[in-house]
Amino acid sequence: MEATLNNTTKTDTTSAKTVTAKAAVITAPGTVAVKDIQIPAPAKGEVRIKLEGCGVCASNIPVYEGREWFNYPQTPGNPGHEGWGVIDAVGEGVEGLEEGDRVACLSYNAYAEYDIAKADEVVKLPAFLDGKPFPGEPLGCALNIFNRSNIQQGQTVAIVGAGFLGALLIQLAKSAGATVIAVSQREFSLETADKAGADHLVKMDDHYRIIEKVKEITNGHFCERVIEVTGKEWPLNLSIELTAERGKLIVAGFHQNGMRQLNVQLLNWRGIDMISAHERDPQQYISGICEAVKAVGEGRMNPFPLFTHQFTLEEAQQAFEHLTGRPDGFIKALIVNNKK
Incomplete structure (x- = not known):
């Protein structure tokens, strides 16, 4: 045959x-x-x-x-x-x-x-x-992104975009002992973020209102970690604004429709580490899938x-x-x- x-x-x-x-x-x-x-x-x-x-x-x-x-x-x-x-x-x-x-x-x-x-x-x-x-591949992606983010207990983490991947990252960040701010556009996504354990929900509508809200939540310090999961230019620039001095901005969104203009001045001024969390080595994906199985078994991710x-x-x-x-x-x- x-x-x-x-x-x-x-x-x-x-x-x-x-x-x-x-x-x-x-x-x-x-x-x-x-x-x-x-x-x-x-x-x-x-x-x-x-x-x-x-x-x-x-x-x-x-x-x-x-x-x-x-x-x-x-x-x-x-x-x-x-x-x-x-x-x-x-x-x-x-x-x-x-x-x-x-x-x-x-x-x-x-x-x-x-x-x-x-x-x-x-x-x-x-x-x-x-x-x-x-579906192991996206669950492995979530673990790989989480590991690249190096989230520590007591940090404040903003997740910009609370779809499937964003919700998983909220769960993982909470399991690490972080305070999580979920920023998303759809009401249903914010409800999902709430169920995933987010401490604060912020509607992704007005650019400057969001910045002021996160500034208020963090007493003016902004977030030690920000994970952008939308793949869009505006939320990516918003994520820069939400990242604290010497914080880490993790780009997890799939940016697939052209060039991006970024606020490099603010990246420089605050000394932000900007990390692309996309992996290309198949064995790194496999490692992530193995960790995802473990995370589900331990109740850190559902x-x-x-x-x-x-x-x-x-x-x-x-x-x-x-x-x-x-x-x-x-x-x-x-x-x-x-x-x-």
């Missing part, structure tokens, strides 16, 4: 039961279809994962909306990269992983029923996560209430529409297989 994915062909000797599976395909900007594809086969050092689901990430918005540098149709399952599921085939040379292991993975075509991952880019999930969705919407592969179009439209009540969508 042969399986084709990403224009590569491999012989699959691990399964002769099923030839095809379903995958979501972005066929044109703003259009998603579901197609049958040949099930991929793991090569040397790889495993195949029968996916339970995949998180829908805001970084998918450009390819869904369309930019001049993208080609359509996209590869089936792309750009899904937040998958989890059960290993059902193991390639040559793989040790320490077996068929039946439930894992989170780094893979890149996970809007599908099956995907391939390198053996060293999967994380086994412990029994306490059985039956629970676990992502499950933040998975507000679930869709099947056949409903992938709706999942992307929710991602871009962000209706009231929306925090994070999952595309799941065998949705109940």
